[in-house]
Amino acid sequence: MDLTNQDVADILAALDSLPYDELDLQTPRFRLTLRRAPSGGWTEESQILADPTAITSAPNGASVASPQAQELAGAGGGAGAGRAGLVAVAAPLPGTFYRAPRPGAAPFVEVGDPVAEDTVVAIVETMKLMNSVHAGTRGRVAEICLGNAEPAAQGATLMWIAPET
Amino acid sequence: MSGRHGFRRVLVANRGEIAARVMRTCRRLGVETVLTVSDADAGSLPARLADATIRIGPAAAAASYLDVDAVVGAALAAGADAVHPGYGFLSENARLALACAAAGVVFIGPAVETLEATGDKLAAREHAIAAGLPVVPGGDVTDGAGATGLAARIGFPVLVKAAGGGGGRGLRVVREPAELDHAVAVASAEAAAAFGDPRVYLERYVSPGRHVEVQLLGDGERVIHLGDRDCSVQRRYQKLIEEAPAPLLSGALRDGLRGAAVALGRRLGYRGAGTVEFFVDTANEAFYFLEVNARIQVEHPVTEAITGLDLVAEQIAIAEGRPLRLAQGDVTFTGHAIECRVNAEDPGNGFMPSPGTVTNAVFPAGVRVDTHVQAGSTVPPNYDSLLAKVIAHGDERDAALARLRAALDQCEIGGVTTNLRMHQALLADAEFARGGVDTGYLQRMMVQGGARHG
Numbered sequence: 223m224d225l226t227n228q229d230v231a232d233i234l235a236a237l238d239s240l241p242y243d244e245l246d247l248q249t250p251r252f253r254l255t256l257r258r259a260p261s262g263g264w265t266e267e268s269q270i271l272a273d274p275t276a277i278t279s280a281p282n283g284a285s286v287a288s289p290q291a292q293e294l295a296g297a298g299g300g301a302g303a304g305r306a307g308l309v310a311v312a313a314p315l316p317g318t319f320y321r322a323p324r325p326g327a328a329p330f331v332e333v334g335d336p337v338a339e340d341t342v343v344a345i346v347e348t349m350k351l352m353n354s355v356h357a358g359t360r361g362r363v364a365e366i367c368l369g370n371a372e373p374a375a376q377g378a379t380l381m382w383i384a385p386e387t
Numbered sequence: 388m389s390g391r392h393g394f395r396r397v398l399v400a401n402r403g404e405i406a407a408r409v410m411r412t413c414r415r416l417g418v419e420t421v422l423t424v425s426d427a428d429a430g431s432l433p434a435r436l437a438d439a440t441i442r443i444g445p446a447a448a449a450a451s452y453l454d455v456d457a458v459v460g461a462a463l464a465a466g467a468d469a470v471h472p473g474y475g476f477l478s479e480n481a482r483l484a485l486a487c488a489a490a491g492v493v494f495i496g497p498a499v500e501t502l503e504a505t506g507d508k509l510a511a512r513e514h515a516i517a518a519g520l521p522v523v524p525g526g527d528v529t530d531g532a533g534a535t536g537l538a539a540r541i542g543f544p545v546l547v548k549a550a551g552g553g554g555g556r557g558l559r560v561v562r563e564p565a566e567l568d569h570a571v572a573v574a575s576a577e578a579a580a581a582f583g584d585p586r587v588y589l590e591r592y593v594s595p596g597r598h599v600e601v602q603l604l605g606d607g608e609r610v611i612h613l614g615d616r617d618c619s620v621q622r623r624y625q626k627l628i629e630e631a632p633a634p635l636l637s638g639a640l641r642d643g644l645r646g647a648a649v650a651l652g653r654r655l656g657y658r659g660a661g662t663v664e665f666f667v668d669t670a671n672e673a674f675y676f677l678e679v680n681a682r683i684q685v686e687h688p689v690t691e692a693i694t695g696l697d698l699v700a701e702q703i704a705i706a707e708g709r710p711l712r713l714a715q716g717d718v719t720f721t722g723h724a725i726e727c728r729v730n731a732e733d734p735g736n737g738f739m740p741s742p743g744t745v746t747n748a749v750f751p752a753g754v755r756v757d758t759h760v761q762a763g764s765t766v767p768p769n770y771d772s773l774l775a776k777v778i779a780h781g782d783e784r785d786a787a788l789a790r791l792r793a794a795l796d797q798c799e800i801g802g803v804t805t806n807l808r809m810h811q812a813l814l815a816d817a818e819f820a821r822g823g824v825d826t827g828y829l830q831r832m833m834v835q836g837g838a839r840h841g
Contacts, residue, residue, distance in 0.1 A: 226415075227753075227755065230753065231753055234752055234753055257749075259751075262793075263751060263752070263753065264751075264752040264753065265750065265751055266749070266750055266751070267747065267749045267762070269761045269762055269763070270435040270436060272435055273430075274424075274429065274431075274434035274440045275437075275438065275439045275440065276429070276440050277421065277439045277440065277441045315740065315742070316742055316768040317768040317769075318447065324576060324579075324580035325580050326580070327576075347768075348768045349740035349742060349769075349770065349771055349772045350770075350771055351739075373446065373447075373768075373769075
């Protein structure tokens with residue numbers, strides 16, 4: 223079942239006449255917490271607890287989606303995994319790693335390319351916003367750790383730069 | 388499509404708050420829902436609200452929510468009678484509408500020809516001109532040389548727009564003739580990448596002004612309007628606060644906008660719910676056609692609040708082949724409604740997106756909140772940042788505003804950074820309270836710091 227706005231309004235009307243400041247209702251399917259707000263009125267915190275029902279064995283490759291699969295995708299380890307003499311370029315935000323400014327365009331950099339601190343080496347797209355990633359270090363690109371359009375976790379190492387000595 | 392009545396099962400081919408909102412109406416109508424989910428959304432609140440979910444691909448939208456074959460395949464696998472595309476993603480995609488028709492599934496939206504006409508901004512502009520709507524001076528650009536002459540004729544600054552763009556995407560302002568060639572080249576390349584269509588066109592950049600739009604409903608024969616909305620509080624052409632009706636318009640201007648929208652809807656033989664967007668120059672009592680959005684819009688709840696209608700239910704009824712259930716005279720407007728878009732982004736840090744996990748989500752009770760988050764929800768980095776829409780309705784604008792202020796004070800979303808405090812600052816601002824702010828308002832507020840930290 224889903225609670226409609228009218229259901230909640232009816233519950234609130236009943237609660238208003240009672241001396242209680244909080245109603246916490248939990249069933250196997252949902253949890254509803256109503257609290258009297260200090261400024262008057264009520265706040266609502268609701269949670270649907272029931273797991274989704276996935277349709278299985280669809281043709282064309284569609285298949286079961288498990289709730290476990292929903293954790294934020296993100297390849298690449300933390301930037302902490304240092305490498306002797308190399309400096310990591312880390313993802314500023316979780317998102318999708320792009321090596322080129324747009325599909326079909328040449329990559330910003332290849333392994334061996336010289337870079338300055340402010341050289342744009344990649345884009346990480348987060349929530350439709352394109353964030354330029356700068357090398358941060360003067361030197362040469364030693365390794366590119368992710369493939370184009372792969373997901374990157376926050377702080378994931380995108381590239382290694384061999385600093386200019 | 389005629390004679391087709393009563394959908395039994397609808398595939399909701401979207402995610403986020405609009406998926407939850409569409410399913411709420413389906414549930415009320417006794418229609419079963421199957422929701423398409425990417426791997427990022429398998430455990431989402433909308434997935435839990437759906438009667439069933441069906442996986443259509445990995446988190447990346449290009450391989451899931453934007454994959455026409457995956458969506459049509461899911462509709463067939465789910466045994467759905469119809470597909471509701473929501474907004475964004477494939478909602479205005481003529482290929483999806485065609486593929487649905489070929490598969491014997493109803494696309495809940497306009498006819499393929501309408502989607503083709505409105506999806507091509509240049510074609511839409513031609514239709515608007517033919518229907519007698521005023522348009523901003525401008526025209527097609529084929530190359531840099533053509534652009535220079537055209538820009539000289541219409542005058543700087545000019546706006547470079549992607550013919551395949553829309554919803555504020557694919558726009559670029561050029562203030563100097565020297566910047567034009569580069570801007571056209573970059574805009575064309577970006578448009579080719581983003582929309583698969585490199586064509587761009589120029590329009591005179593008119594500012595400041597207001598963004599006012601008119602909601603239409605049509606059944607392919609008759610077209611009516613459900614009043615206007617003002618969406619002038621924007622950043623980078625993305626709307627943040629919307630209200631209905633648009634405040635402080637003269638009666639003549641309001642009638643002109645509504646009449647123009649209906650005229651365009653009639654010319655298009657519009658079927659379904661759609662919106663005609665206008666740029667309004669209140670100082671000169673003038674308005675110009677911007678574009679048609681051939682889908683349900685994010686801000687539709689403010690129209691629902693003042694008309695008492697359920698726009699998704701009307702979309703479904705029209706898609707079922709029924710004639711419009713309302714005549715223009717049946718549409719009445721009561722009071723004023725305002726909506727705030729609560730996004731996972733940080734206004735204090737350049738609107739930096741803030742994906743993550745929601746730890747708690749408290750909302751005002753008794754006020755309409757359309758949301759897809761609850762405690763434990765993930766906000767993936769793959770999609771837009773909209774978390775919730777808070778909508779307040781009152782007898783008058785001041786009453787709606789007061790109610791919305793109180794409602795926002797009660798909102799509490801933890802785990803991700805939100806723009807709640809920015810909204811509180813805007814709603815407390817005297818200029819916004821007077822009504823009728825222009826599209827430059829938010830930028831001015833941000834520069835002053837008034838809306839940055841609340």
